[in-house]
Amino acid sequence: MAKTMTGAVGVRVPCFECALRACGAFKPISELELAFINEMKRDHLVLPPGADIIAAGQEQAELYTLYAGWAFRCKTLPDGRRQILNFLLPGDLIGLQAAMFEASSYGAEALTEVQLCLLPRRKVWQVFENMPELAFDVTWLGAREESHVDENLLSAGRRNATERIAALIISLYKRLDALKLVINGAMPFPLSQQHIADALGLSLVHTNKSLAKLRRLGMFSLSAGTLLLSNPRVLESLSQYFDEETPKRPLI
Amino acid sequence: MAKTMTGAVGVRVPCFECALRACGAFKPISELELAFINEMKRDHLVLPPGADIIAAGQEQAELYTLYAGWAFRCKTLPDGRRQILNFLLPGDLIGLQAAMFEASSYGAEALTEVQLCLLPRRKVWQVFENMPELAFDVTWLGAREESHVDENLLSAGRRNATERIAALIISLYKRLDALKLVINGAMPFPLSQQHIADALGLSLVHTNKSLAKLRRLGMFSLSAGTLLLSNPRVLESLSQYFDEETPKRPLI
DNA sequence: CCATTTCTGTGTCATTTGACATAGAGCGGC
């Protein structure tokens, strides 16, 4: 862990030059709001894979926007069983719940190297006080995250192992596609099988075997951290997953 | 279904005389905010058990505060498998996600007879525009609901059948206790075993057998819609559920 | 009051998933 603790080596990206915003997934924003966000952004952090963004139980956690890379939220039982609650992709807010409460009831961890925009928790209130449109967007992003968790709960509770894997891949596919990160059906896929197992409520071994089964069915191939989706339609119907990613969403 | 379609027979309860607010679970509120909420409240509805509060896929769903009774949110797969996402108790907001998006990705259904305060969806924006404190509270309530779903996902993914049931009972116990609805360890418990199964991702039969096992262990007794918790501490450690209900939360 | 339905309880057996063991592939450190 922490091979290159790049830590706070921030190449500060001004929000006016935000490369993420240019990808087309996000709704337009006024100059005023953009200036406010830029003002609020205190730092631009780079963390290595495996780093804690928010520790479970942490008090006074800050709020972040994931600028680049993958992360996830998770909860762990006292005896060590771990459940990944959802995966976080560029543009996602990290730590909204944690910022609303005293202590965070979950942890957030970097999956790949990540870049984060730090939005100090103390300033969240100023958003509500001065920028109602932005406050609404914060709430909107919170609601969207909840709908992801809802879907994951549906998977864990009511889909079998194969369907769960299919639904996970399809949902990530749609989210990445909206960010223009899918090229000819090929998407970045940095998850280990342990991550998949922890996200779907399966054992590692069973995850491995179910993945193998789907691969043998010709649903996808996976190599060097890239997943090639040969048959999105079939996989989608197999997963019984039909939610659509919102065309335009806010970015804060 | 719909034995007494009490429907819109509303005995309008002015927010100034809100009996729920008097129970001590909610944080104090200014006169101004209370007046604003009272102004926003368009109706006071009574719906029978089983009634749809929000239908899955419904567009333009309204926002409600549950004033009395129990409800739940759920998602259903095309082939009919159903997952209850969380249970809703008095003071909970219903339909925040649905109000933020075009269409609701989940359904909300009355479990007992319910009383609802109708907060028109069109007025949500006015809250953000004019009442930043209330807007913050809306977001806070959204975050709290997400943390409930997080916990349920942890259950479905990583707890076994017995632990899931224990965790469900304990979490409902804590929420009801905060509302002063637990009397000498006795709490109202209107769930059928099918509801429990759908909430925990178990089959009906297995739920029945696991419940019987916990009853035989002397953890609780259940009759006439009332659950008597003989051994909260033991049940809690058995469930590995340790989240606390927030002492004071907003009520809108 | 009876007929009907829903809910609960329990036995038997099938299926899914998990646990354990082992092995090879890939990768970083020295």
Place this chain on the structure above:
DNA sequence: GCCGCTCTATGTCAAATGACACAGAAATGG
């Protein structure tokens, strides 16, 4: 180049959970 690692793969067996069948209890509706 070799030694830890971690990650992936696969076989065998065990445990948890689900499916089906049926029966009694309790609510519901004429």
